Amino acid sequence: MRDAPSLHSNPPRLRVWWHPTFDRNRLRVLLLALMRLLLTGGTVVDGTGIPGVRADVLVENGRIASVGGIPENVEAERIDCSNCVVAPGFIDIHSHSDLQAHQDKVEKARQGVTTEVVGNCSFSAFPAAEERSALHEFANSIFCGSGDWGWHTAKEYYADAAKGPGRVNPLSLVGHGTLRISEVGLKQGPLAPAEMDAIEQRLSDCLAEGAVGFSTGLMYAPGSSAPFEELERLCRVVARHGKLYATHMRSYFGGILESIDEQLELARRSGCRLQISHLQIAGRKNWDLQRKVIDKIERAHRQGIDVAFDCYPYVAGSTVLTQILPQSALEGGIAAMLARFADPAARARIASETLENLAWAWSDVYISAVASARNASLVGKSLEEISKERQREPVQTVMDLLAEENGAVNMLCFNQSEENLRQTLAHPLSMIGSDGFYVKGRPHPRLAGTFPKLLGYYTRQEKLFSLEEAIRKITSIPAERLRLNGRGVLAPGNAADIVVFHPQEVAGPADYENPEVPPTGIRYVFRNGNRTDNGGR
């Protein structure tokens, strides 16, 4: 028998209502989560890949209470999902919304995303040193960052995210570049033993505090200068914590086979789970390498290496313009790079190295963002066009632009073939992520359109895979990869992260010309039972 409630048990709890530190918004969220929701008449595609079934879904206290078998008279707010698919919230395995996850941005939520993995490609928002200018210089163009952002620890980063609007839950990897910068700034090359010990410990601390893994970006300075031994030591830390290692490899161009070998060797030696980020073969002359790349991955997988990869459903990629240059040009940071541009001998050397390694045609590279107003008209133009207008060699235009914009230029580049893309999208070891990031200019359409485009174009129209398989690639597969319990499958007991969409209408019309057009056909998105795709329930 339970004790009768004592007279003193209630007042302390009530006091919280007018306690000055009590967050009223939090209370609102709690009360909403207590409500019951009944999603009626939809087809449940639960994320595991099994065929969809007609079933109602009951949500209670932010969790899925039942799928089917619900008494007719149950008291709940009813949401009509007739003709719609009811699926688990989508998990964006590869995102760069590290800062935007703390802000009230709707681009991901309205695509059906409820969880996103940030901290990719060596860029994360923690661990930050006291002095953050080097970190800002490193990551602002990928994060669309301004102001004095940065968190010392994973714990602080998550705590701040929890105070935000919570449309999407960020899970962060620890970026290798950020990690190095926290200890030695923008310095390139091998680290001293004490520096190495320090970053190893810091990585371990971040993983213990809830970072979901570690990421490298071996085409980006300063991580690009790290020797294999450094990566091996850090991957051993990842393996010890049972977390994920995601890599933007040293090359996606002609050197991709060696790059894959290096990453597989890291996984083999350290025992970590390996995630190859945004797998693609960039540059027309390299497209034939895809079969060999896939063969290497499949062979390693058969040999017991825990390897998988992600990709986004577009043939163009997007990154910072400095990626065109040899990364040694960035040694010491932007100011040092600009000083090299001003020195004729150094400039000539950078130009010739750039041309030697260039895999794109200049007509395939477009400017997507600049820092200044005076160059705003260049956004959307190719380097070939701009160079003609300016009557400059394209490689000189690249350096001119970087100098005019103090290094802050983003590009969009047509990388891969449609045929190769379809093969990676459909591959059993792949999952689909956005690789989306915000820019002060014209973003890549994947930021606004990845998931609906996958479901509309590649699934319904092109029939690349079944709807069940497409959903599995953006729900249970990434959840399993992250060892994320209680999400990624629509089943009783799991968090009520749910997307309701119309399978005939879902589409991601955002394109390179109009990249911010919102998706169609997504009806409702819930995270922990709270509506997130609009202003709130």
Ligand SMILES: [Zn+2]
């Ligand atoms: Zn990347």
